[in-house]
Amino acid sequence: MQNADGWIRRYHAADHSPIRLVCLPHAGGSASFYFPVSRALSPAVDVLSVQYPGRQDRRHEPGFTDIGAYADALTSALLPWLDRPTALFGHSMGAVLAFEVTRRLERDHGITPVRIFASGRRSPSSFRHETVHLRDDDGIVAEMRELSGTDAAILGNEEILRMVLPAIRSDYTAIENYRAAAADTVKAPITVLTGESDPRTSREEADAWEGHTLGGFDIHRLPGGHFFLAGQQERILEIISEGLAAATRKG
Template identity: 70%
Template sequence: MGEFQDPSRWIRRFHPAADSGVRLVCLPHAGGSAPFYFPMSRALSPEVDVVSVQYPGRQDRRMDPAIEDIGEYADAIAAEIKPWLDRPVALFGHSMGAVLAFEVTRRLERDLGFVPLAVFASGRRAPSRYRDENVHRRDDDGVVEEMRLLSGTDAQILGDEEILRMVLPAIRSDYTAIENYRAAPGLTVSAPITVLTGDNDPRTSLEEAEAWRGHTTGAFDLHVFSGGHFFLANHQDEILKIVSEALSTSLPGLPGGSASIA
């Protein structure tokens, strides 16, 4: 297929690694944006070509209509990454991004016969584990309260009313999408799934994380870390090692990495 040149509004490639033998597609959390994965991209390059998805309704896509349905999200992302399937691909998603990684993988396998090397599902319960949550129906103060609970947003941003007015619509749309998402217990992918979870995540129990096992017909692995929903911040080296080793197992020519994503 050759190197894809035409830039996409959906794709950010911070450290192009054209000669890499593997590509990692990264999907942010609800309200998140592509630069969340800048440190991971920097750490894995040039062994891994990392691309990060930029959702509509935020940053440079602030004027693009937001999406409020996981199926619509997954359809759009699967279409956007087709040109990037010129080499083996793995997907990494955190929180809402983990569900999107699963649903995009379903579409790649079903529609293209393309089986990713791995799906890394971080900070999210299994697709079949449902909780009745209503953050998307709260007022602005209620949404901010949830953001503080999950400790995923810088306090300076929370204190800036102008910035909040810009980002809250995108956050609310993402929560609408993920909180209305439903998946049947028997829904599976062929790609192996590696789950990463915090032992004190208020939105995912260990049982709910383990339940991802039922959503793959391939290999399954579970890694539990100390911390809450954004446990990644305190375990960057370990997570990077897990990703590198999983990819190097699939591609023996890829060296296992130990760089920091800090």
């Protein structure tokens, strides 16, 4: 099930759940990445998976090359779904989008998500000069292989790969040019999940998320690299469930 403008996928509708979880994919990722999360948490949690433009059934739409514009559009798409307490889970670029969407919800709409789960990403103000978006197609594919975040079947299928590369380049352009100040904060509590051997996020860069919330903060260091999620599904689901249960009790 999806909404009219294409942003939201709701694979396992949980109409009677007291809480929603919005899942935001990584750069180049799609909503289906979170199908297993939706299946595992339903019906206790109503899981919404975000489908970015430029991929799968939205492949003919241009991708965003600016995180601010990305967050503006996604915030508008989410507003009709905020009729119950809502948390956001984002991996890599999705973690930054979760933070920026939360800033807009709090600032412009007076809505504070019950929690942000920021996975596989250094803090918003921890900037690194990166230029993957300037590489040729082969260079971008090499980055995807290094991080092991893309299905091997896609990397080996030339036709599919050429279809998704424009979206991946757009996403990398957006995230690599993103800047946030150390003073940029949200009221929502933040739970950070990070891979112990992630080459894209150091221990200090993950810890720095604490400075971006006026609410509670906790961090979970898990075995693995940038896509540690692949080998830690059970533990990640526990962390999400515990965080949402605490928010439900508080509410």
